Amino acid sequence: MHTGLVVFWVKLRQKGYTRSVTSLWRMLKKLDLAPIKPPNPKYIPKPYEKMYYPGQRVQIDVKFVPDVCIVGEAKAxxxxxxxxxAIDEYSRFRYLEAFEEHSSYSSAVFLEHMLQAFKFPVECVQTDNGMEFTKRLGNSEKPTLTLFEASLKQRKIRHKLIKPYTPRHxxxxERSHRKDNEYFYAVHTFYSFEDFKKQLAVHSRKYNNFPMRPLNWKTPAEYVKAFLTNGEVF
Structure with a gap:
């Protein structure tokens, strides 16, 4: 029986059982018949698809700056x-940009600036299903393209949407945002948007020039440069 104690008790009550669920539990335990909860199926993550060159796929997402980091006049x-x-899956090279709103317009502007910042062509962009990227989960039966999607289509860049409500994809x-929380937002405050913009730019430069284990202790900037110079893979 895998229905659970409460469901079992309700079914017994429907057949005339009058004792409480606690009494039922004590009796089952005394008779060594206490229900055992079956283990949940273990989630086995699929291995990441390996990328072979910069721009093969780029993940894009938006992070809300913690309110506690906004101080002074901006907070008031x-x-x-x-x-x-935006993070290139092959090299971990990132492009960050500060915005005062998250919308399809902001996403389209970010895409344009990202393509200028990346020194390599981008074939595919992967995002979640947020309204700043797509209307796929909206109320319309035939959703139109967002400005972001139209910009991708114009540049012939494939848009890959992850499965809804699965940010791990x-x-x-997502992992880089957790690191931002730990090493950037936990120790910085911003008095204005311009202040945030400048500090974020410094943080971005530090990230792209910091050695990483997945890159054989090369920096993302070094990894991209080596590939673009002679196709070298460390």
Missing amino acids: EGKKFYQYT NGKV
């Missing part, structure tokens, strides 16, 4: 700041 005015992040950018 109720300002909200957002960090747009955008794991590299």
Whole structure:
């Protein structure tokens, strides 16, 4: 029986059982018949698809800047700041940009600036199903393209959407955001949007020039440069 104690008790009551669920539990335990909860199926993550060159796939996501980091006049005015992040799956090279809103327009602007910052062509962009990227989960039966999707289509860049409500499928950018929390937002405050923008740019440069274990202790900048110079893979 895998229905659970409460369901079992309710079914017994329907057949005339009058004792409480606690009494039923004690009796089952005394008779060594206590229900055993079956283990949940273990989630086995699929291995990441290996990328073979920069731009093969880029993950994009938006991070809400913690309210506690916004101080002074910006806090008094109720300002909200957002960090747009793009990370190349092959090299871990990132492009970050500060915005005061997250919308399809902001996403399209970010895409344009990202393509300028990356020194390599981008074949595929992967995002979640947020309204700043797509109307796929909206109320319309025939959703139109967002400005972000139209920009991708114009540039012939494939748009891959992850499965709804599974942020782990955008794991590299999600993991990088957790590191941002630990090493950046936990120790910085911002008095204005311009202040946030400048500090985020410094943080981005540090990230791209920091050696990483998945890159054989090379920096993302070194990894990209080596590939673009002679196709070298460390």
